[in-house]
Amino acid sequence: MALKFNDSYANGFISEAEIASISSEVLAAQKTLLDGTGEGNAFLGWKTLPDDYDREEFARIKAAAKKIQKTCDVFIVIGIGGSYLGSRAVIEFLKSSSYNALKKDTPDIYFSGRDISAQSLSELLSICEGRDVCINVISKSGTTTEPAVAFRVFRALLEEKYGKEGARERIFVTTDKARGTLKKFADEEGYETFVVPDDVGGRFSVLTAVGLLPIAVSGVEIDELMRGASDAAKEYAVADVNANAALRYAAVRNLLYRKGYAIEVLVSYESYATMLNEWWKQLFGESEGKDGKGLFPASVIFSTELHSLGQFIQEGTRNLFETIVKVKTPDVSMKVPYDEANVDGLNFLAGTELSTINEKAMQGTILAHVDGGAPNLVIEIDEKNEYCLGKLLYFFEFACGVSGYTLGVNPFNQPGVEAYKKNMFALLGKPGYEDAKAALEARLK
Amino acid sequence: MALKFNDSYANGFISEAEIASISSEVLAAQKTLLDGTGEGNAFLGWKTLPDDYDREEFARIKAAAKKIQKTCDVFIVIGIGGSYLGSRAVIEFLKSSSYNALKKDTPDIYFSGRDISAQSLSELLSICEGRDVCINVISKSGTTTEPAVAFRVFRALLEEKYGKEGARERIFVTTDKARGTLKKFADEEGYETFVVPDDVGGRFSVLTAVGLLPIAVSGVEIDELMRGASDAAKEYAVADVNANAALRYAAVRNLLYRKGYAIEVLVSYESYATMLNEWWKQLFGESEGKDGKGLFPASVIFSTELHSLGQFIQEGTRNLFETIVKVKTPDVSMKVPYDEANVDGLNFLAGTELSTINEKAMQGTILAHVDGGAPNLVIEIDEKNEYCLGKLLYFFEFACGVSGYTLGVNPFNQPGVEAYKKNMFALLGKPGYEDAKAALEARLK
Numbered sequence: 001m002a003l004k005f006n007d008s009y010a011n012g013f014i015s016e017a018e019i020a021s022i023s024s025e026v027l028a029a030q031k032t033l034l035d036g037t038g039e040g041n042a043f044l045g046w047k048t049l050p051d052d053y054d055r056e057e058f059a060r061i062k063a064a065a066k067k068i069q070k071t072c073d074v075f076i077v078i079g080i081g082g083s084y085l086g087s088r089a090v091i092e093f094l095k096s097s098s099y100n101a102l103k104k105d106t107p108d109i110y111f112s113g114r115d116i117s118a119q120s121l122s123e124l125l126s127i128c129e130g131r132d133v134c135i136n137v138i139s140k141s142g143t144t145t146e147p148a149v150a151f152r153v154f155r156a157l158l159e160e161k162y163g164k165e166g167a168r169e170r171i172f173v174t175t176d177k178a179r180g181t182l183k184k185f186a187d188e189e190g191y192e193t194f195v196v197p198d199d200v201g202g203r204f205s206v207l208t209a210v211g212l213l214p215i216a217v218s219g220v221e222i223d224e225l226m227r228g229a230s231d232a233a234k235e236y237a238v239a240d241v242n243a244n245a246a247l248r249y250a251a252v253r254n255l256l257y258r259k260g261y262a263i264e265v266l267v268s269y270e271s272y273a274t275m276l277n278e279w280w281k282q283l284f285g286e287s288e289g290k291d292g293k294g295l296f297p298a299s300v301i302f303s304t305e306l307h308s309l310g311q312f313i314q315e316g317t318r319n320l321f322e323t324i325v326k327v328k329t330p331d332v333s334m335k336v337p338y339d340e341a342n343v344d345g346l347n348f349l350a351g352t353e354l355s356t357i358n359e360k361a362m363q364g365t366i367l368a369h370v371d372g373g374a375p376n377l378v379i380e381i382d383e384k385n386e387y388c389l390g391k392l393l394y395f396f397e398f399a400c401g402v403s404g405y406t407l408g409v410n411p412f413n414q415p416g417v418e419a420y421k422k423n424m425f426a427l428l429g430k431p432g433y434e435d436a437k438a439a440l441e442a443r444l445k
Numbered sequence: 446m447a448l449k450f451n452d453s454y455a456n457g458f459i460s461e462a463e464i465a466s467i468s469s470e471v472l473a474a475q476k477t478l479l480d481g482t483g484e485g486n487a488f489l490g491w492k493t494l495p496d497d498y499d500r501e502e503f504a505r506i507k508a509a510a511k512k513i514q515k516t517c518d519v520f521i522v523i524g525i526g527g528s529y530l531g532s533r534a535v536i537e538f539l540k541s542s543s544y545n546a547l548k549k550d551t552p553d554i555y556f557s558g559r560d561i562s563a564q565s566l567s568e569l570l571s572i573c574e575g576r577d578v579c580i581n582v583i584s585k586s587g588t589t590t591e592p593a594v595a596f597r598v599f600r601a602l603l604e605e606k607y608g609k610e611g612a613r614e615r616i617f618v619t620t621d622k623a624r625g626t627l628k629k630f631a632d633e634e635g636y637e638t639f640v641v642p643d644d645v646g647g648r649f650s651v652l653t654a655v656g657l658l659p660i661a662v663s664g665v666e667i668d669e670l671m672r673g674a675s676d677a678a679k680e681y682a683v684a685d686v687n688a689n690a691a692l693r694y695a696a697v698r699n700l701l702y703r704k705g706y707a708i709e710v711l712v713s714y715e716s717y718a719t720m721l722n723e724w725w726k727q728l729f730g731e732s733e734g735k736d737g738k739g740l741f742p743a744s745v746i747f748s749t750e751l752h753s754l755g756q757f758i759q760e761g762t763r764n765l766f767e768t769i770v771k772v773k774t775p776d777v778s779m780k781v782p783y784d785e786a787n788v789d790g791l792n793f794l795a796g797t798e799l800s801t802i803n804e805k806a807m808q809g810t811i812l813a814h815v816d817g818g819a820p821n822l823v824i825e826i827d828e829k830n831e832y833c834l835g836k837l838l839y840f841f842e843f844a845c846g847v848s849g850y851t852l853g854v855n856p857f858n859q860p861g862v863e864a865y866k867k868n869m870f871a872l873l874g875k876p877g878y879e880d881a882k883a884a885l886e887a888r889l890k
Contacts, residue, residue: 008890081752098568101545114749116803117715118779123543146748148789149799152782185788203753262707262764263741270562282753289757292818296708296762297754298743303591304559306865307526308648308727309742312734314861317741319707334563337597343630344593348875354594357873358561363889364868372864373737416759419817420751423809428802430793444808445453 001235002228002382003391005245007252009366010321010375014255019248022406023241026251029405030244033398034237038405040412045199046397049207050229050390057194058222061209064172064192065216069106071170073131076124077214078113078150079138081282082202083174086393087214089279090206093389094220097271106219113137113150121153133158138174138210140196142182145424174209201412203282204397207390221386228390236398246395249323249377250403256321256375257295257407263320265313266299269358272384273325274301283396287404287411294407303361310365314372321375325392326362327384330355446680447673447827448836450690452697454811455766455820459700464693467851468686471696474850475689478843479682483850485857490644491842494652495674495835502639503667506654509617509637510661514551516615518576521569522659523558523595524583527647527727528619531838532659534724535651538834539665542716551664557599558582558592566598578603583619583655585641587627590869619654646857648728649842652835666831673835681843691840694768694822695848701766701820702740702852708765710758711744714803717829718770719746728841732849732856739852748806755810759817766820770837771807772829775800 007014032038033047068075077084088111091099100108112124135158137151158167173186174194186193194209205211207229216222236246253264264284266277277299288294298320300309313320330353338350349357366376379395381388404411426436452459477483478492513520522529533556536544545553557569580603582596603612618631619639631638639654650656652674661667681691698709709729711722722744733739743765745754758765775798783795794802811821824840826833849856871881 006890080749085753096564096568098565098572101572102568103571115714115716115746116748116799116806118775118777118799118803119541120543120716121799122777122779123541123547126548127543127546143789143791145789145791145802146752148791149781149794149802151789152784152791156782181788181790185786262762269560271560271565278753285754285757285761289754289761291760292763294757294761296741296743296757296765298741301560303561303865304525307591307862308530308723309730309734310865311859311861312730312739312741314734314864315736316730316734316739317707318737320741330563332563332567334567336594337601339597341630343626344588344590344596345626346588346590346593346597349594349873352873354561354563354566357590357594357869358563360872361561361865361869364870364872364885365865367885367888368864368868372861414756416756416817417752419759419813420748420755420806420810423813424802424806425809427805427809428794428797440809440812443812445451 002388003232003245003395004380005249006378006380007248009370010252010256010377012370013321013375014252014259018255019241019251022251022255025406026241026247026254026402027239029250029402030239030247032405033401039410043199043201043204043412045197046204046207047233049200050226050233050394053207053226054195057209058212060192061194061213061216062222064213068134068172068217071132072107072134074128074133075107075109075214075217076133076135076154077109077111077138078135078147078154079111079210080114080144080146082205083138083147083210084111084114085203085275085279085282086206086211089276090211090215090220090225090389091218092275093272094384094386095218097274099218104219107134107217109214109218112154113147116146116149121150125153125157128157133161134170134172136172136174136213137182138196139182140176141180142175142185172213174213201414203286206279206393224386225390228387229394232391232394232398236395246399247402249379249399250406252377253295253323253403254406261319261321261375262296263298264295265320265322266297267302267322267324269302269326269362271301271304276325277301280396283400284403286414286417287400288407288409290409290416293409302365303358306365313369313374318373321377322369323377323379324362324366326378326380328380328382331384447833448677448690448840449825450694451823451825452693454815455697455701455822457815458766458820459697459704463700464686464696467696467700470851471686471692471699471847472684474695474847475684475692477850478846484855488644488646488649488857490642491649491652492678494645495671495678495839498652498671499640502654503657505637506639506658506661507667509658513579513617513662516577517552517579519573519578520552520554520659520662521573521578521580521599522554522556522583523580523592523599524556524655525559525589525591527650528583528592528655529556529559530648530720530724530727531651531656534721535656535660535665535670535834535838536663537720538717539829539831540663542719544663549664552579552662554659554663558595561591561594566595570598570602573602578606579615579617581617581619581658582627583641584627585621586625587620587630617658619658646859648731651724651838669831670835670838673832674839677836677839677843681840691844692847694824694844695851697822698740698768698848699851706764706766706820707741708743709740710765710767711742712747712767712769714747714771714807716746716749721770722746725841728845729848731859731862732845733852733854735854735861738854747810748803751810758814758819763818766822767814768822768824769807769811771823771825773825774828776829
């Protein structure tokens with residue numbers, strides 16, 4: 001199985017009868033998703049990706065990653081939203097959230113083009129000084145403001161540093177397979193290109209070239225990621241809410257939502273999951289947050305945040321539940337040292353593995369939070385490796401599709417993302433947006 | 446003023462009449478806070494700290510910071526919750542969220558003792574290899590598990606590397622002024638000590654030695670921080686909800702809470718505010734999240750997260766409002782470069798400052814989100830400097846006290862934080878907790 005879902009700590013909040021009663025909705029949602037008959041069905045490419053991916057491109061991704069590893073010290077990934085969250089989540093989860101600070105034989109990886117910050121951009125330029133750089137710009141259209149500005153800056157840097165010919169070998173473009181200005185430009189310039197598929201939305205794109213190239217550069221085995229996802233695709237096609245972890249998760253979170261639990265907090269006990277939490281927040285928040293509906297997605301890293309948000313979760317407004325992502329088998333050993341002075345009174349733990357203490361902290365917290373009125377769900381994967389993470393990513397993607405249809409929304413669009421952009425372009429005086437400018441400016445206070 | 450609060454974008458959601466109607470409650474809460482007559486009044490030391498701090502200790506903090514700057518490459522701050530969030534927030538806000546990756550003449554600063562992770566701890570040990578290290582352990586009692594374990598590990602490292610005498614010059618202890626095992630041990634060993642005051646809770650401790658020593662090590666001017674907070678203390682003592690920004694903020698957020706807005710999202714458009722957001726989440730979440738009450742504190746960095754959580758905020762469940770922290774005068778200049786090819790169609794922005802685009806993104810987003818049904822509040826500080834940040838920190842602390850009393854809770858305790866610890870100790874078999882162990886284990890599933 002490699003992944004287990006345990007909702008028994010939610011027993012006091014929802015009953016098996018309630019799960020049975022929502023099962024027909026969830027099964028119908030699953031059928032809609034599998035048959036491709038629901039809203040947003042032009043964006044279901046992620047479903048079959050783990051088996052149907054382009055082998056030729058996959059081999060080119062691995063070759064490009066090797067080339068990047070050999071030729072640069074700093075690899076800059078330029079992309080926003082789904083164009084960086086998936087790769088960053090996988091790299092940090094499997095390598096480290098301190099990946100760049102650690103000694104290693106792969107390049108440092110920085111994520112740029114995610115904001116409109118002069119400080120972030122100028123800092124990254126200073127970090128690149130005296131070091132060899134490659135870039136991967138990821139944008140379907142090539143016109144999204146944040147990555148476009150960063151691409152202008154770093155392309156200029158590379159051309160100045162290596163000349164036009166040299167820069168060509170260091171610029172990798174992930175974009176539309178045929179249309180769009182970026183594809184056209186990349187072909188003209190002779191950059192190597194990879195494909196953002198038409199039928200995969202940004203937040204579902206981690207297992208396309210969008211995610212896989214940066215992931216491969218970090219040294220993660222992308223074949224194993226795909227194998228985990230492929231096995232997951234088979235398991236979650238089973239039409240049984242009790243045997244199918246993704247369906248059961250979709251059922252339980254919809255039930256809790258209907259009972260007034262408005263916030264889902266994704267929990268991990270290791271900081272390497274910080275960006276996985278962020279990826280999950282986009283996946284569920286952008287898929288379900290529409291039509292005035294949806295669970296607000298939040299996240300915490302414990303035990304750290306037991307000392308900041310723990311109080312609220314234990315005793316605050318009773319409108320949240322927690323979903324814990326846990327790795328069963330620890331992969332790093334470190335024991336509490338014995339201390340003659342025993343200043344802290346912790347000698348009863350001397351010789352105990354930190355992973356054991358961390359697990360007891362988790363168990364103690366689950367029981368405390370359940371007692372405090374916060375339902376707890378647990379997703380457990382066997383090991384911190386590529387295979388299990390591939391499975392976990394697909395688990396969340398599939399559960400998200402089913403959950404969104406159960407909620408009654410189109411889980412595969414994001415119409416609300418355009419609203420701020422239109423206003424921003426009008427306020428910036430972009431050609432074609434002139435009409436709206438004065439009206440918006442009049443509303444500024 | 447240096448700090449302005451603007452709630453005019455919430456006009457469509459709350460009226461001046463409603464603000465007037467809650468004003469007497471807010472003024473009463475302010476009076477309770479200023480007079481020290483409310484619940485938790487043993488923990489009001491933070492109120493007068495900016496003027497009444499210990500000058501002798503303040504001078505020692507600056508001297509210790511200079512010594513640390515001279516003698517180490519890596520400075521490790523060991524503390525959890527309020528013992529690290531304040532200093533980390535200030536350092537990242539005023540220096541950078543990439544502080545460690547940048548070239549500088551101050552030490553790298555790492556925060557440890559925040560979790561129970563073998564991976565985090567062993568990675569930090571590897572980062573220290575071949576580099577000179579100083580540590581600052583911050584713990585009132587000295588017995589909190591997470592920092593205590595880290596202190597064992599790094600004290601052993603320093604003693605092995607520099608001998609007991611050498612380590613003594615590199616270990617700085619911030620703890621209770623008289624009681625506690627850590628104070629006793631530090632005195633015996635001859636470590637320099639600083640004080641965690643009895644009357645200041647962790648989340649309000651950023652302007653005590655807890656926050657100030659690490660902050661000073663990063664090169665931030667702590668006198669200016671205190672001066673900003675001192676001016677703030679005078680401004681927020683004024684008993685006028687309309688003229689006093691802290692009172693107005695407390696009034697508006699309580700009104701929104703009563704109208705069913707259950708989530709407050711703190712927003713910044715610069716990643717340097719990431720940890721300030723986390724500090725704020727502890728401050729408000731731990732102060733107000735009790736007795737089944739409180740706004741759930743969340744945070745985002747835009748425009749990054751407009752491409753992940755933006756959809757939810759624009760169109761999802763209408764149970765949230767946003768509070769934006771904005772710096773008026775940009776301090777880094779960078780312009781969009783002109784690009785002959787104009788691949789992205791952004792030449793209409795060539796020569797435009799990124800800060801201008803970022804501001805238009807903010808304005809466009811505020812209008813879009815308000816149109817979508819999410820009230821927006823704006824807190825603006827004049828500049829990104831010590832003085833204004835000192836003022837902002839005090840603004841939030843004071844508003845939090847007033848808001849908590851208005852909500853009807855004790856804003857200065859955190860009884861819920863103990864629940865998980867008790868369970869954890871019982872499950873770990875800590876002497877004195879044996880009775881609870883079997884009962885807890887029987888509940889694990």
